[in-house]
Amino acid sequence: MSSPDAGSAREEVLGRIRQAHTAAAPQPWPYDDIDRGYREPERATALTGEALVELLVDRLVDYKAVVHRCAADAVGETVAARLAGRGARRVVVPVGLDPSWRTAEVEWLTDEPALTVDQLDGADAVVTGSAVTVALTGTIVLDAGPDQGRRALTLVPDHHVCVVREEDVVHGVGEALTRLDTGRPLTWISGPSATSDIELSRVEGVHGPRLLDVVLVGS
Amino acid sequence: MSTVLLGMPGLPPASPRGTGNLRGDEAFPDAARSALGNAQLRRNIAHATTTIRGKRAAVVGELPHWEQLREAGRQLKSHTMAHLDEYLVQLEAAVTARGGVVHWARDAAEANRIVTELVRATGSDEVVKVKSMATQEIGLNEHLEAEGIAAVETDLAELIVQLGHDKPSHILVPAIHRNRTEIREIFLREMGDAPADLTDEPSALAAAARRHLRRKFLSARVAVSGANFAVAETGTLSVVESEGNGRMCLTLPQTLITVMGIEKVVPRVQDLEVFLQLLPRSSTGERMNPYTSMWTGVTPGDGPQEFHLVLLDNGRTRVLADEHGRDALNCIRCSACLNVCPVYERTGGHAYGSVYPGPIGAVLSPQLTGVEDNASLPYASSLCGACYDACPVKIDIPSMLVHLRAEHVEEHRRQSRTPAVESVVMRTLSWVMGHPRRWTAAARMGRLGRLLRGRRGTIGALPGPVVGGWTSARDLPAPPTQTFRDWWRGQEDQK
Numbered sequence: 001m002s003s004p005d006a007g008s009a010r011e012e013v014l015g016r017i018r019q020a021h022t023a024a025a026p027q028p029w030p031y032d033d034i035d036r037g038y039r040e041p042e043r044a045t046a047l048t049g050e051a052l053v054e055l056l057v058d059r060l061v062d063y064k065a066v067v068h069r070c071a072a073d074a075v076g077e078t079v080a081a082r083l084a085g086r087g088a089r090r091v092v093v094p095v096g097l098d099p100s101w102r103t104a105e106v107e108w109l110t111d112e113p114a115l116t117v118d119q120l121d122g123a124d125a126v127v128t129g130s131a132v133t134v135a136l137t138g139t140i141v142l143d144a145g146p147d148q149g150r151r152a153l154t155l156v157p158d159h160h161v162c163v164v165r166e167e168d169v170v171h172g173v174g175e176a177l178t179r180l181d182t183g184r185p186l187t188w189i190s191g192p193s194a195t196s197d198i199e200l201s202r203v204e205g206v207h208g209p210r211l212l213d214v215v216l217v218g219s
Numbered sequence: 220m221s222t223v224l225l226g227m228p229g230l231p232p233a234s235p236r237g238t239g240n241l242r243g244d245e246a247f248p249d250a251a252r253s254a255l256g257n258a259q260l261r262r263n264i265a266h267a268t269t270t271i272r273g274k275r276a277a278v279v280g281e282l283p284h285w286e287q288l289r290e291a292g293r294q295l296k297s298h299t300m301a302h303l304d305e306y307l308v309q310l311e312a313a314v315t316a317r318g319g320v321v322h323w324a325r326d327a328a329e330a331n332r333i334v335t336e337l338v339r340a341t342g343s344d345e346v347v348k349v350k351s352m353a354t355q356e357i358g359l360n361e362h363l364e365a366e367g368i369a370a371v372e373t374d375l376a377e378l379i380v381q382l383g384h385d386k387p388s389h390i391l392v393p394a395i396h397r398n399r400t401e402i403r404e405i406f407l408r409e410m411g412d413a414p415a416d417l418t419d420e421p422s423a424l425a426a427a428a429r430r431h432l433r434r435k436f437l438s439a440r441v442a443v444s445g446a447n448f449a450v451a452e453t454g455t456l457s458v459v460e461s462e463g464n465g466r467m468c469l470t471l472p473q474t475l476i477t478v479m480g481i482e483k484v485v486p487r488v489q490d491l492e493v494f495l496q497l498l499p500r501s502s503t504g505e506r507m508n509p510y511t512s513m514w515t516g517v518t519p520g521d522g523p524q525e526f527h528l529v530l531l532d533n534g535r536t537r538v539l540a541d542e543h544g545r546d547a548l549n550c551i552r553c554s555a556c557l558n559v560c561p562v563y564e565r566t567g568g569h570a571y572g573s574v575y576p577g578p579i580g581a582v583l584s585p586q587l588t589g590v591e592d593n594a595s596l597p598y599a600s601s602l603c604g605a606c607y608d609a610c611p612v613k614i615d616i617p618s619m620l621v622h623l624r625a626e627h628v629e630e631h632r633r634q635s636r637t638p639a640v641e642s643v644v645m646r647t648l649s650w651v652m653g654h655p656r657r658w659t660a661a662a663r664m665g666r667l668g669r670l671l672r673g674r675r676g677t678i679g680a681l682p683g684p685v686v687g688g689w690t691s692a693r694d695l696p697a698p699p700t701q702t703f704r705d706w707w708r709g710q711e712d713q714k
């Protein structure tokens with residue numbers, strides 16, 4: 001589009017790659033021959049059940065996220081306590097959030113019709129579910145599903161209350177990838193926003209939510 | 220295609236002169252000399268790299284399968300480079316199918332032109348930027364500025380560099396040469412809206428940056444990013460970051476333009492399981508970085524509704540044409556090799572001239588530009604091997620440096636500027652160092668140590684004008700009979 005010879009740039013770059021391969025023939029290395037030797041030790045050390053959940057809690061706390069474990073029928077009150085604990089009054093929710101999770105006495109801002117950026121900026125908190133969580137790295141993955149909403153919802157408000165179901169917790173990154181659909185926008189979250197830019201030490205709280213409350217729901 | 224084949228059996232062109240930031244103003248030895256005299260700079264860098272080395276070692280030690288992951292990373296990259304044309308075509312088709320537009324850029328100037336036209340088409344005269352090595356490499360900010368478009372860097376370290384009228388000195392943490400006190404002073408002086416009672420607490424500094432950039436994020440219409448990975452199979456792009464400035468740029472604006480080196484493609488989604496484990500542990504020493512975003516083309520109702528992907532060559536195909544150098548394309552820009560490098564630790568990043576400093580810069584920059592344009596960089600190393608040990612995709616930087624030195628000497632010989640005796644010594648060294656087993660054997664027996672040791676017990680005896688210049692500018696003790704590796708480990712233990 002941008003210039004008359006845009007098409008030739010494509011052909012030329014591809015041609016240069018083939019030219020390079022001719023000048024220095026690459027070693028044949030079929031994809032299926034790639035050594036996946038990391039998978040076996042990974043599987044062998046994978047935890048399950050309560051040990052897996054404890055690992056997750058340990059990792060989350062290490063990132064300065066706050067973790068609250070509760071039973072499936074206590075999510076609403078746990079969420080309410082987290083919101084109240086931070087003084088949140090205007091709270092964003094995606095359309096598909098389980099109604100029993102939103103029992104708190106706050107002003108709920110549902111993302112339908114779509115909230116403006118300024119409305120999101122004016123909100124105190126956001127409550128969402130989650131798609132998959134990696135215990136080993138303490139990483140919660142959002143896939144923009146109905147209980148999570150579009151990406152901006154969990155980005156602009158300063159306080160994110162995220163509900164994680166124990167049945168969605170996996171051990172490693174590889175397992176998480178097999179459960180996810182990368183056709184959807186994915187956000188992998190490991191703790192509140194942070195930076196290592198000052199003397200290479202991690203400091204929590206920059207542009208993303210500065211507070212991350214994780215509500216961990218038993219199965 | 221026929222136009223290209225006419226040039227056979229030549230080599231693809233290096234990154235052309237004139238545009239971009241791959242070449243420094245002075246040779247490494249000269250630039251290093253002034254850095255070596257700056258005690259504050261050395262202290263800041265030593266403090267930061269010592270911190271990060273400790274954190275990296277701890278999180279790497281947690282994974283029983285780390286070595287297997289490194290090997291898989293190396294093989295995946297080698298496989299991809301052997302099929303690079305196929306994977307790029309596949310990526311293009313997948314991105315296009317999801318509503319993205321793919322552009323190809325032969326060099327920096329072409330990439331800059333493409334981005335400028337895309338920004339112009341939106342009617343905006345400002346873009347927010349996520350830190351990206353590719354756009355630094357091509358000098359995009361300077362180009363946009365000249366075209367009347369303001370480029371706002373949103374990464375904290377980039378902001379520190381931009382406000383400090385400074386240059387980046389590290390791949391991951393461009394302001395690593397600044398300590399908290401200096402950052403506070405820069406913010407108070409340049410930010411305009413920094414609170415008068417700003418302290419030098421990192422959290423207070425981060426909060427000041429948040430306030431400063433907030434409005435920009437919420438109102439920006441165009442963002443420019445790089446990419447850490449692009450999955451050929453699905454067209455999925457990924458940016459790995461910490462602060463949330465990346466998410467802001469990738470989510471809120473209407474238009475997103477991603478500039479990506481062609482070597483960033485990976486075959487399949489599942490391959491990310493390797494790189495998402497290797498990268499954060501190697502770079503910031505975290506089990507996982509705070510935020511990783513993945514997106515595929517355009518998602519209606521969520522994020523930018525216009526997406527452009529610019530695929531950049533700029534000398535990469537030239538690197539691919541060198542059997543001994545092409546592994547430099549496997550780099551995932553983690554910066555672990557910088558953090559363990561004794562030379563980097565003493566000179567900092569600016570001395571390397573190019574936007575790619577440290578060990579990877581010493582092998583990548585001269586290859587992208589042609590070795591004659593960055594001739595001193597292959598000598599900016601003590602060949603201690605720490606970079607190789609730290610590299611998550613096992614790039615053998617020391618062997619590559621030796622190869623490039625030999626190439627440089629050869630080039631000089633061809634232009635008969637180097638006395639024959641020096642090139643003979645150099646070639647002997649290359650022969651010894653060029654092969655891991657010969658190198659280890661020679662070094663272990665202390666022969667190399669004696670060969671390299673100068674009169675005053677410093678490494679000052681390397682032949683050649685450039686080598687001599689560089690080695691005389693530094694004050695590293697030479698290893699009397701130890702290997703470089705052992706010597707370096709010893710240095711570490713003393714800390």
Ligand code: SF4
Nearest residue numbers: 550551553554556610
């Ligand atoms: S060469 Fe290896 S260690 Fe250095 S930045 Fe690249 S991937 Fe990291």
